[in-house]
Amino acid sequence: MNIEIDKISKVxxxxxxxxxxxxxxxxxxxxxxxxxxxxGKTTLLRIIAGLESHSSGYLxxxxxxxxxxxxxxxRVGFVFQNYALFRHMTVLDNVSFGIRMLPRHxxxxxxxxxxxxxxxxxxxxxxxxxxxxxSQLSGGQKQRVAxxxxxxxxxxxxxxxxxxxxxxxQVRKELRRWIRNLHQEFKFTGVFVTHxxxxxxxxxxxxxxxxxxxxxxxGTPEDIWCVxxxxxxxxxxSEINCVIGMICGTELFIGPYYWNLSYIPKVQGEVELFFRPxxxxxxxxxxxFSPLPVKIIxxxxxxxxxxxxxxxxxxxxxxLTIILGVKDSFGxxxxxxxxxxxxxxxxxxx
Ligand SMILES: Nc1ncnc2c1ncn2[C@@H]1O[C@H](COP(=O)(O)OP(=O)(O)OP(=O)(O)O)[C@@H](O)[C@H]1O
Numbered sequence: 001m002n003i004e005i006d007k008i009s010k011v012x013x014x015x016x017x018x019x020x021x022x023x024x025x026x027x028x029x030x031x032x033x034x035x036x037x038x039x040g041k042t043t044l045l046r047i048i049a050g051l052e053s054h055s056s057g058y059l060x061x062x063x064x065x066x067x068x069x070x071x072x073x074x075r076v077g078f079v080f081q082n083y084a085l086f087r088h089m090t091v092l093d094n095v096s097f098g099i100r101m102l103p104r105h106x107x108x109x110x111x112x113x114x115x116x117x118x119x120x121x122x123x124x125x126x127x128x129x130x131x132x133x134x135s136q137l138s139g140g141q142k143q144r145v146a147x148x149x150x151x152x153x154x155x156x157x158x159x160x161x162x163x164x165x166x167x168x169x170q171v172r173k174e175l176r177r178w179i180r181n182l183h184q185e186f187k188f189t190g191v192f193v194t195h196x197x198x199x200x201x202x203x204x205x206x207x208x209x210x211x212x213x214x215x216x217x218x219g220t221p222e223d224i225w226c227v228x229x230x231x232x233x234x235x236x237x238s239e240i241n242c243v244i245g246m247i248c249g250t251e252l253f254i255g256p257y258y259w260n261l262s263y264i265p266k267v268q269g270e271v272e273l274f275f276r277p278x279x280x281x282x283x284x285x286x287x288x289f290s291p292l293p294v295k296i297i298x299x300x301x302x303x304x305x306x307x308x309x310x311x312x313x314x315x316x317x318x319x320l321t322i323i324l325g326v327k328d329s330f331g332x333x334x335x336x337x338x339x340x341x342x343x344x345x346x347x348x349x350x
Contacts, residue, residue, distance in 0.1 A: 001156035008057035032200035035210035077155030140171035160192035255315030
């Protein structure tokens with residue numbers, strides 16, 4: 001089922017929390033809402049679910065305006081961070097709950113309900129725990145039960161609010177795989193909230209980056225990573241080094257050093273140059289491509305890369321972080337070495 005979010009805004013206590021949000025989610029897509037705390041991700045998810053109303057704009061599910069349709073009638077599955085399982089019910093009863101709550105004329109027999117719940121439990125590989133209570137399960141198992149329960153009503157839309165937020169890294173990784181498999185098998189339209197960029201990249205077809213209640217960028221994981229459309233997106237996705245430069249025509253100056261860009265950038269004058277730590281080349285010798293002198297002041301070994309802290313000599317005040325692959329031709333970096341950085345690969349923001 002497709003979801004059309006059309007210029008939706010939300011005001012809480014005279015404060016605008018969401019401003020003009022428009023996203024067209026195609027049927028069967030898996031969308032991540034990614035952004036810092038307070039950016040409005042959960043509010044948007046709750047509006048889609050019908051748990052919160054919007055102040056203006058339209059929400060259409062399969063082309064139909066659902067502004068006045070209750071959460072119950074939207075048939076949307078919801079998985080929260082804190083499992084929200086019923087403590088007094090067995091795993092099997094938790095999973096079958098949604099079907100048992102259907103109106104009598106739509107409700108199958110108890111035998112069919114239990115059979116279906118067992119099938120779902122076997123998909124999430126918990127059928128052997130059907131008679132246990134939630135308190136007898138691990139966090140990851142509880143969240144798999146929550147997923148099976150949400151899928152039991154065969155939702156066309158599944159909304160997930162930080163579904164793995166409370167779990168440790170290893171279990172989170174495992175559950176990401178589960179979500180991907182379940183999405184492929186059940187083909188629901190999925191929207192999930194996360195502030196974990198790696199999680200968004202791994203699970204989503206498209207990522208919506210939100211900040212202060214507005215959309216900064218919508219795109220595939222590759223688009224967002226390779227062509228961040230705003231400075232915020234670039235900074236949000238990974239650690240970066242920021243250096244002040246000056247552009248005059250085709251030449252880029254950093255302190256007393258400069259080189260020719262061989263094109264005329266749109267921005268001229270003072271610019272901020274952003275470098276990802278692994279995109280800033282480091283060499284032992286000066287060259288016209290690597291003219292920026294630095295001194296290595298810290299080296300830490302991380303298995304397949306070294307992380308260096310370098311002090312710019314006369315062209316920037318703060319230390320910079322450089323990631324150097326162990327297979328790089330540079331060799332072994334050492335404390336106190338004098339080297340040169342390249343200013344290529346910079347992203348420019350005025
Ligand atoms: N019921 C409410 N009444 C008033 N303000 C609210 C309400 N719910 C959310 N807010 C405010 O709306 C803003 C966005 O909150 P929201 O929970 O949507 O952000 P989020 O991006 O999901 O954050 P987090 O990652 O921390 O969960 C916050 O400033 C929050 O305080």
